[in-house]
């Protein structure tokens with residue numbers, strides 16, 4: 001059971017195992033999976049809950065773990081966008097049975113390509129190492145059908161260097177987000193990101209929800225003003241052509257609402273105050289021009 005409001009890799013990771021993703025809805029305040037929509041979907045086939053720590057913010061993990069414990073399910077965090085994010089004093093990636101991080105170049109930290117799995121379960125770690133190395137734990141003896149998921153030493157070296165700077169990058173993203181929040185707080189028709197006090201949001205994306213005009217018109221307007229935008233994500237996974245072809249279904253009204261109304265604005269650590277002021281000014285102008 002996962003969220004349909006995510007990058008397709010989340011759903012695909014379920015399909016790779018031979019399982020079928022079942023989609024819950026999202027909490028419109030945080031855009032992460034809504035724990036209250038999970039339990040009704042659980043059947044005797046359900047194996048795991050896969051929350052996505054979307055945009056750099058944790059889902060409500062206490063509630064999710066409680067449901068998982070009650071039904072004997074595993075919890076796997078997709079923390080691809082949330083390096084350094086925290087939930088009630090604990091790091092994401094350490095909140096379930098396993099966590100997955102992406103080091104793709106646009107992420108809060110990178111190794112050029114690649115990722116890691118985090119877990120405190122020795123057995124799981126052992127199996128992951130075996131899968132990574134063509135299914136072998138002893139050289140040239142293969143007990144499983146594995147893969148080549150090795151990280152190169154060059155990528156690992158980049159990752160080690162990035163570990164020295166990730167906290168500073170995240171601090172800058174958070175400061176940029178706070179500046180944008182302040183500048184946009186009274187703009188008509190714009191809902192700024194929500195972050196609870198006991199969560200540390202690391203703003204992989206700074207995503208607003210626009211309540212007037214058409215989202216795509218906002219995107220065009222901001223593009224003309226020279227502001228880079230992104231839409232994360234325009235199509236709930238169950239409406240992706242390949243998922244429809246595979247007969248994977250879903251219905252998540254709040255995910256659909258978000259898919260039609262969100263826009264991500266620049267928040268990356270290299271932005272200057274002048275850049276941020278330009279973004280705020282352009283969003284204000286967009287708001288004035290749409291009803």
Ligand SMILES: Cc1ncc(COP(=O)(O)O)c(C=O)c1O
Pocket residue numbers: 006007009010052078080081101102103104114115
């Ligand atoms: C939420 C989410 N899950 C999974 C992935 C997949 O990560 P990767 O591209 O490193 O395989 C990404 C990003 O690419 C992502 O944003």
